[in-house]
Amino acid sequence: MQRRRLLPLLAALPFVPAPGRAQPAGAWSPDRPIRFIVGFAPGGSTDTTARVVAQGITAGLGQQVVVENRTGAAGNIATEHVARSAPDGHTLVVASMGSHATNAALYRNLTFDVVRDFAPVSLIALSACLLVVHPDLPVRTVGELIARAKAKPGGLNCGIAGAGSSQHFAAALFEHQAGVRFTQASYRGGAPAMADLVSGRLDLMFTPAVEAIQQVRAGQVRALGTTRRDRSPQLPDLPAIGEALPGYAFTSWLGLFTPAGTPAPAVERIAREVATALRTPQTRERMEQLGYEPVGSTPEEFAAFFTSELPRVAEMVRISGASVD
Secondary structure (H helix, E strand, O other): OOHHHHHHHHHHOOOOOOOOOOOOOOOOOOOOOOEEEOOOOOHHHHHHHHHHHHHHHHHHOOOOOEEEEEEOOOHHHHHHHHHOOOOOOEEEEEEEEEHHHHHHHHHOOOOOOOOOEEEEEEEEEEEEEEEEOOOOOOOOHHHHHHHHHHHHOOOOOOOOOOOOOOHHHHHHHHHHHOOOOOOOEEOOOOHHHHHHHHHHHOOEEEEEEHOOHHHHHHOOOEEEEEEOOOEEEOOOOOEEEOOOOOOOOEEEEEEEEEEEOHHHHHHHHHHHHHHHHOOOOHHHHHHOOOOOOEEEOOHHHHHHHHHHHHHHHHHHHHHOOOOOO
8 A cells, every 4th residue: 555654644543523512621622713824726636625624624623614815935934923923823834845845845935834833734645746757768667668768868758847856856766766867858747747747848747636537547647556655546558667676656635734832732633533534435535536545544654654754755855956046
């Protein structure tokens, strides 16, 4: 399972009382609407996921959960806003690996500290990429792609959806571990890169499954593997890249953080509601449609996970050569 390294995160979660039942002594309840701050535009995967989770926890909390988009600076504007918000449980940031871990490694003059200024609440979900190639490229397996890339260093054009993106890291890690070199072409997002792959201007790219599955099924691109540690339940016939390149795996994530100093009962209550929502069949199905694997951790589990992510992401920044200069 993809969650093998996250087994501690999947331990049995505490019981969440149904709405209307008496809460334990000292329990916290919101006294006004809760805000989920998202650093990316409406309609994107982070925004859509935030809205799915917000809808899922509204009834349990007894207050509306609204999503507020504060875009710009690769998510830093939203992150800074939450860092400076009152630590009362009513303002949280829906953070991605990029906005909370990558930016910490890329930007030297941030006005906030992602560890000191935040309290982890819940790891919402994991996300992997697909390695896809143009159907005219004469390779059908990851092993064949590696062999061709080694025979023609720099001869294959690989599209990436922006320097420092998850797609960039997935490609750079592949190059590093396979000992190959692609000619990378950077795009402002995955859609234009996919358009060039379909047209034949690119040879390959790493892309979220949800952004490629339609083209794969239509035969416009060919999927060679998933960056998950194991095969995807949604695509069981597609190998994990690590089957041909042992040790290779790449996942990104989404999680909830609240300002440091937020009372523990508030953090724990929200985490329980998120975990409960992510266990419902309708929410799980919607998350999987968006290309995410729902998790729903405790605050302690997410804190441990995030602590381990910071050096991993910093190393990927180094390997990829990503820069904001």
